[in-house]
Amino acid sequence: MLIICRLRIKEDTPVLGSCGKDINAKQLFRNVKLNQTETWFTKRKVSGVCLYIAARRTIKGLLIVVATKKPETMIEDYYKRWSIETLFGCLKSRGFDLESTHMTELDRMDKLMGVLALAFAWCLIAGHWKYGEAEGLPLNKHWRPAKSLFRLGLDMLRRVLKNGCSKSDQIDFQILLKVLSRT
Structure with a gap:
C-alpha cells in the first residue's frame, strides 16, 4: 500500500513562482475566493522540493495550502486527515x-x-x-x-x-x- 503525503504549508512559505522568483504561497493563491479550491498541476519548488500545490479558502477566510507529489484530491484528502486527527485527539x-x-x-x-x-x-x-x-x-x-x-x-x-x-x-x-x- 502506498501512503501519499499531504503536507500543509504555511501561507508565508516560499514557493518558486512562474517568473523564477520565490513568492509566498499566500501571494500565489491570492485570487482564491471563499469556499473555492485552486490546484496547480505544474510542480513548484517548495523548500527545495518539487511538489504540486493546492489551496482552499474556507468560508471564514482561512487559506489552507497543501503540497504533495500527487495532485489528485489533495485538499479533500487533507480534510479527511484532519478529521482523523480530531478523532484521535478526542480519544x-x-x-x-x-x-x-x-x-x-x-x-x-x-x-x-x-x-x-x-x-x-x-x-x-x-x-x-x-x-x-x-x-x-x-x-x-x-x-x-x-x-x-x-x-x-x-x-x-x-x-x-x-x-x-x-x-x-x-x-x-x-x-x-x-x-x-x-x-
Missing part, C-alpha cells in the same frame, strides 16, 4: 485519555477501541442534539469554537452520569439513551 488528551491505559494486549485494545468508538459517537450525537450544528457555536478570538460538539456532549454525559441522583439528570439520561438509540 486521547482532549477526551478519554486513552494513552493512560498502558494496554499492550491486542484483543483487549480491540475491545477498548470498540467501546471508545461507541462512546465517541454518543458524545458527538449528544453534542449535536443539545447544541445543534458546529457553525452555531460561539467562536473565540482565533475563529474556533471554544468547545467542540464532542466536548460539549462529553461534558453533558459526565454531568448526567456523575450526578445521577438528581431528578433532572435522570430525565436527561433517559433522553440521551433515546438519542443514542435513534442512531
Whole structure:
C-alpha cells in the first residue's frame, strides 16, 4: 500500500513562482475566493522540493495550502486527515485519555477501541442534539469554537452520569439513551 503525503504549508512559505522568483504561497493563491479550491498541476519548488500545490479558502477566510507529489484530491484528502486527527485527539488528551491505559494486549485494545468508538459517537450525537450544528457555536478570538460538539456532549454525559441522583439528570439520561438509540 502506498501512503501519499499531504503536507500543509504555511501561507508565508516560499514557493518558486512562474517568473523564477520565490513568492509566498499566500501571494500565489491570492485570487482564491471563499469556499473555492485552486490546484496547480505544474510542480513548484517548495523548500527545495518539487511538489504540486493546492489551496482552499474556507468560508471564514482561512487559506489552507497543501503540497504533495500527487495532485489528485489533495485538499479533500487533507480534510479527511484532519478529521482523523480530531478523532484521535478526542480519544486521547482532549477526551478519554486513552494513552493512560498502558494496554499492550491486542484483543483487549480491540475491545477498548470498540467501546471508545461507541462512546465517541454518543458524545458527538449528544453534542449535536443539545447544541445543534458546529457553525452555531460561539467562536473565540482565533475563529474556533471554544468547545467542540464532542466536548460539549462529553461534558453533558459526565454531568448526567456523575450526578445521577438528581431528578433532572435522570430525565436527561433517559433522553440521551433515546438519542443514542435513534442512531
